[in-house]
Amino acid sequence: GQQVMQIPQYQHVQEGEDFTTYCNSSTTLSNIQWYKQRPGGHPVFLIQLVKSGEVKKQKRLTFQFGEAKKNSSLHITATQTTDVGTYFCARWDGGSSNTGKLIFGQGTTLQVKP
């Protein structure tokens, strides 16, 4: 299966600035998931997007699924030091929905300068 590509690999921002990470696929995705991993921690599930053009918000985090279901983005408004970590997108492989086989992108590591 095709891996999802994430950009950028690293991002350094000043506290209060916005941040966006992008997840791109050459094939249509049935859904996309986003995870956050704090330094030294384990990945934590944030959200799943299923519908074309879907937009979901969690406080300062906005998640979008592209109209063609080939890309997704995570946008953080007014970053805080608590946002530091690596953000991963992930897709189910080999089927139209939850197949058990979850493939991750390489992640975007966010550093926030206070």
Add this chain to the structure above:
Amino acid sequence: NAGVTQTPKFQVLKTGQSMTLQCAQDMNHEYMSWYRQDPGMGLRLIHYSVGAGITDQGEVPNGYNVSRSTTEDFPLRLLSAAPSQTSVYFCASTRVGPGGYTFGSGTRLTVV
């Protein structure tokens, strides 16, 4: 609820040694997976299982074996450890249907 429990948290092996990384979940999840994480490589799927008695290979299965005799347990076996298997290993589980994986806290393995 303990969630997903991995043991040990740290392990040092010599090249050629074998060992089993343990993973147990108490959420009655059908799906379980093993990932390895290396710097700059993200999370790579080693093996996964969609239920007791059913396992399948992921992206990087070579050098690893798994079995799923019960819903709760999904051990990962390294048959003959190699330095290239130095990594952080995560076990995760999820239920069938919407939602994401719940991860364990990881095992940091060093092979010398």
